[in-house]
Amino acid sequence: MKAVVLAVDLGAESGRVMAAEIGDGINLREMSRFINKPIKKEGHLRWDMESLWRGILEGFTVAAAQYGDLIKSISFDTWAVDFALINNEGELIEEPVCYRDPRTEGLVDSIETEFGKDTIWKHTGIRNLPFNTVFQLLALKKSAPEKLKQAESILMIPDFLAWKLCGVASNEWTNASSTALASPSGQGWDLDLIKKIGLGDLAIFDKALTKSGIELGTVSADIAEITGLKRDVKVLTCASHDTASAAALTPAGAGQVFISSGTWSLMGMISEQPLLSKEAKEANLSNELAWDGRSRPLKNIMGLWVLQNCRRTWNEEGGADWSYPELVDVARSAADVDLVLDVDDAAFFEQHSKENPYADRVVKWFADRGVQIPADEGNISLAVIKGLAHAYANTLKEIEKVSGQKAQAVTILGGGGRNELLVEMTAQLCDCPVRVGAHEATALGNAVIQAFALDLIKREDIAKL
Structure with missing residues (x-):
C-alpha cells in the first residue's frame, strides 16, 4: 500500500x-x-x-x-x-x-x-x-x-x-x-x-x-x-x-455512454465540445464539465428516487422490511402492463409524505390514464424499474441523434448496477452492449x-x- x-x-x-x-x-x-x-x-x-x-x-x-x-x-x-x-x-x-x-x-x-x-x-x-x-x-x-x-x-x-x-x-x-x-x-x-x-x-x-x-x-x-x-x-x-466523479470512470473512446444511476440517473457522454444545437436543447440535455475540462453533456432522469420512496412507504409506514434485492425478486413475478410509467412525471418530484406516499402516486398515475395495477410491492416495483429502463433507452436514442455518434456501449455506474432487473431491461431496450461498472463509482x-x-x-x- x-x-x-x-x-x-x-x-x-x-x-x-x-x-x-x-x-x-x-x-x-x-x-x-x-x-x-x-x-x-x-x-x-x-x-x-x-x-x-x-x-x-x-x-x-x-x-x-x-x-x-x-x-x-x-x-x-x-x-x-x-x-x-x-x-x-x-x-x-x-x-x-x-x-x-x-x-x-x-x-x-x-x-x-x-x-x-x-x-x-x-x-x-x-x-x-x-x-x-x-x-x-x-x-x-x-x-x-x-x-x-x-x-x-x-x-x-x-x-x-x-x-x-x-x-x-x-x-x-x-x-x-x-x-x-x-x-x-x-x-x-x-x-x-x-x-x-x-x-x-x-x-x-x-x-x-x-x-x-x-x-x-x-x-x-x-x-x-x-x-x-x-x-x-x-x-x-x-x-x-x-456525477462528474463517477463519469471519470467512463471507458475511453468514442461512443461511450455512461449512466450514473443512483437517486438521480444522469445519462450522457464525455465530449470534446459541448452540444449546443437546437436539437440538443430540445432533447433536454445539459452541458456540464468533466473533471478534466472536457464537456459532459447529459440528461437528468428521475432515477431510483421513485423506488427508494416506494420502499420507504412500505417499510416506514407499512412496518415491513423490504430490501432492494427482495423488491427485484417480487417484481420478476409481477404481472406486466402495456403502459410505461413516466418516472420523470412531476408527481414524482416532491418530497415523500405520509399524506401522499409514493406507492399511492404510482397507482394513481396509472389510474389517471385508465390502467389499473395491483397496489402491491411486486407490481409497483416492476412498473418503476421498467419505466426507468425505458427512460434510459429513449435518452440513448436522443444522445445518439444529437451527438451524431452511434453508441458503442452503455456503462451503468453506481448503485443502479446492483439492480439486476434494471440492468437486464436496459440491455433489452438499448441497441448496444450494456455493461455494469463500479457500484461505488462516485x-x-x-x-x-x-x-x-x-x-x-x-x-x-x-x-x-
Whole structure:
C-alpha cells in the first residue's frame, strides 16, 4: 500500500467516508455511513449539515486510527445545485436549502417570459430546471435580498465542506457548471448572463473557478485535534459534482455512454465540445464539465428516487422490511402492463409524505390514464424499474441523434448496477452492449482524481478502473 486518500461522498439518501488504499490497484473501505435526510426548518426544506458533519468527522476519526500517516489527502463530492452563503466574517448566513424545496415554483416560467426561453441555454448550455442554482438564487433575492447582499462567497455543498475542513473558499468547476451560471467551456462565471438576470451586483461571483485535482490547503488544527488526522493531510478538489466523479470512470473512446444511476440517473457522454444545437436543447440535455475540462453533456432522469420512496412507504409506514434485492425478486413475478410509467412525471418530484406516499402516486398515475395495477410491492416495483429502463433507452436514442455518434456501449455506474432487473431491461431496450461498472463509482472516481493529483497513478489508468 503506497498511500490512502479519503473520499467523502454524499448522496441525497446517505453519505459515507471511504478510505481508498492506493497500491497496485485501488481498494475502497468504508469508514462511516450515515443517513442524509432534509429537515423542515425556518419555513424551508434544508439539509441537516450538522448531522452530516458529525458523520463525516466520525469517518475521519476511524480512518485516522486505522491508517495514520498513510492518509495523504481528502476530497468531497455531493449532489449538485445546492449551496451555502458565507459572509465576510466567515459565517454561514443560513443553513443550505434542499433543491426539493418549493421556493422556486413558477420562476422558470417568469424568467423565460422576461428574458426568453433560450437565454440561459445560449449562455451556459444548461437546461432550465426549477431546482437549478440560478433559480434558487433568484428565489432568495425575491424573498430575502439582504442575505444575498451579506454574502461574500457562494460555496456549493462540497466546496462548503472543504471550507469547513481547511478554511479555503473555492468554486470547483464541475459543480459550478451545474448552476446554469457558468460558461460551458469552464472559463468561469458567465458575468453577462448574471448581470442580465439581475444578479450582477453580488460579490459571490468575483472568484475564479477551481479545477478538479487542485490542493486547497491542509486539515485545520481544530479538526486534526478532534479526529486524529495529521495536520499535513491535503484537502483537494476532486470532481465535486458526484456525477462528474463517477463519469471519470467512463471507458475511453468514442461512443461511450455512461449512466450514473443512483437517486438521480444522469445519462450522457464525455465530449470534446459541448452540444449546443437546437436539437440538443430540445432533447433536454445539459452541458456540464468533466473533471478534466472536457464537456459532459447529459440528461437528468428521475432515477431510483421513485423506488427508494416506494420502499420507504412500505417499510416506514407499512412496518415491513423490504430490501432492494427482495423488491427485484417480487417484481420478476409481477404481472406486466402495456403502459410505461413516466418516472420523470412531476408527481414524482416532491418530497415523500405520509399524506401522499409514493406507492399511492404510482397507482394513481396509472389510474389517471385508465390502467389499473395491483397496489402491491411486486407490481409497483416492476412498473418503476421498467419505466426507468425505458427512460434510459429513449435518452440513448436522443444522445445518439444529437451527438451524431452511434453508441458503442452503455456503462451503468453506481448503485443502479446492483439492480439486476434494471440492468437486464436496459440491455433489452438499448441497441448496444450494456455493461455494469463500479457500484461505488462516485467514491472511486473521487479517489482516483485525488490519486492522479498526488502522482500516485497515471492519467491513462483512470478510465480502466
